[in-house]
Amino acid sequence: MRYNGLSVVLTLLLSVIKGGEGRVVEPQSPDRTGFQVLRLQASDSDLVDTALRLADEYELNEWAELNRPDGYVDVMVNLEKKERFTRAIEDAGIVSSVMIEDVEERIKRHVTMKKRSANDNYDYDSFNVFEDIEKELKKINNTYSDIARLDIIGETFEKRNMYVLRVSKDIGPAPTKPIILIDAGIHAREWVSISTIMYIINQVVRNPSDDLYIKAFLDSYEFVFMPVLNPDGYAYTQVDRLWRKNRVYNDKSSCRGVDLNRNWDYKWGGLGTSGRPCQIDYRGPAAFSELETKAVQKWVEAYKSKILLYINFHAYGQLWMTPYGYSTDTPSNEVEMLKYSKIAVKAIKKSRGTEYRYGPVYTTIYPASSISVDWVRGAEDVPLAYTVELPDKGDHGFLTPPSEIPLIGKETWEGIRALLITLADDKGLLKTAEIIIV
Numbered sequence: 001m002r003y004n005g006l007s008v009v010l011t012l013l014l015s016v017i018k019g020g021e022g023r024v025v026e027p028q029s030p031d032r033t034g035f036q037v038l039r040l041q042a043s044d045s046d047l048v049d050t051a052l053r054l055a056d057e058y059e060l061n062e063w064a065e066l067n068r069p070d071g072y073v074d075v076m077v078n079l080e081k082k083e084r085f086t087r088a089i090e091d092a093g094i095v096s097s098v099m100i101e102d103v104e105e106r107i108k109r110h111v112t113m114k115k116r117s118a119n120d121n122y123d124y125d126s127f128n129v130f131e132d133i134e135k136e137l138k139k140i141n142n143t144y145s146d147i148a149r150l151d152i153i154g155e156t157f158e159k160r161n162m163y164v165l166r167v168s169k170d171i172g173p174a175p176t177k178p179i180i181l182i183d184a185g186i187h188a189r190e191w192v193s194i195s196t197i198m199y200i201i202n203q204v205v206r207n208p209s210d211d212l213y214i215k216a217f218l219d220s221y222e223f224v225f226m227p228v229l230n231p232d233g234y235a236y237t238q239v240d241r242l243w244r245k246n247r248v249y250n251d252k253s254s255c256r257g258v259d260l261n262r263n264w265d266y267k268w269g270g271l272g273t274s275g276r277p278c279q280i281d282y283r284g285p286a287a288f289s290e291l292e293t294k295a296v297q298k299w300v301e302a303y304k305s306k307i308l309l310y311i312n313f314h315a316y317g318q319l320w321m322t323p324y325g326y327s328t329d330t331p332s333n334e335v336e337m338l339k340y341s342k343i344a345v346k347a348i349k350k351s352r353g354t355e356y357r358y359g360p361v362y363t364t365i366y367p368a369s370s371i372s373v374d375w376v377r378g379a380e381d382v383p384l385a386y387t388v389e390l391p392d393k394g395d396h397g398f399l400t401p402p403s404e405i406p407l408i409g410k411e412t413w414e415g416i417r418a419l420l421i422t423l424a425d426d427k428g429l430l431k432t433a434e435i436i437i438v
């Protein structure tokens, strides 16, 4: 059960009348003046765990990004906590340095979402407001109706549409070919995931470089894009740039939002999730309690036997990861999964030198349960499922500068393109005769 708007107002009024009782109205645009992102460099796995424990102890989980293979944890601190925290870190034998000197300045410098005027074309080199993404998807639906079809699969808490764009030759009302399912934006602040999926959509639909492989892919596969899995959260990042969850009201708490990537019905409530609504990885009151995850669940369950590959975009860390996140268990076809990871990662490096690591979620970043990739692989039996942390490696973290949008888009597409070529070859799917596999 959730508060509706009225009872929230009443509860807040009552709590004000009763003298607060710890209830605070959420600040509108939080001021992060004096906030810094520190990098804790931990030379071994025990120290990484210590760094994480200390970050938790000092309640620094709002921005705490771990990269285990590279042995670092990035944490955001405010001035008040910085001194005590760095002392604790040093006492534990962990070296720290400043990654982002002034978070507020960086937010102001890099962070404007573009809002188009009525006649402008969509700008693929910018971060765009949800309404403009929506307009562009509709435009694609109308302009390329022979290969593209936009469906609405649900509605969010704040009544935004959940869109699915399907792209294939002779697109029909329902998928018939092997499905390549890609989603983005499940975590609101990871903007580059959305700009990257939009880049890929543009390549696949408009094929500006006249790539023969794209033509072959449209013959063999059906691409299914879910470009913004968390529209309410994404919209809210214009108020709070570091917002991650959706925007529901939580029962008996003034903290809003559920972490949509802890809400899937596979080992729900396990390691790496929180039962507390104020936490950034709050899993929600039950598996699939959220409208957004429920909408995707319904779609995936309807077509799961056709889904060949699933890719779930996040940022940041440059990691190409496989299930599982809930434990050290690995899928029966892990060898095959890692093979395709390697192909993608190699092609990305060839594009402009960006280096990714790959491996299972649990050992590569951290235990994380009831995540989409675990559910898709573990519950729905989709053979290939990946969760990808896009660039960078902490220089900008979540605050990707717009100049990186086309570069990250291009290299990521080249990785996926290479994977799709090999996959089609392995499965005997490439139908276009003139394509020669090299």
Ligand SMILES: *[C@@H]1O[C@H](CO)[C@@H](O)[C@H](O)[C@H]1NC(C)=O
Pocket: 138, 141, 142, 145, 149, 150, 151, 152
């Ligand atoms: C996409 O276009 C079809 C017509 O080709 C239309 O029926 C459908 O409503 C459109 N989808 C959306 C979400 O606008």
Ligand SMILES: [Zn+2]
Pocket: 187, 190, 313, 314, 315
């Ligand atoms: Zn994420």
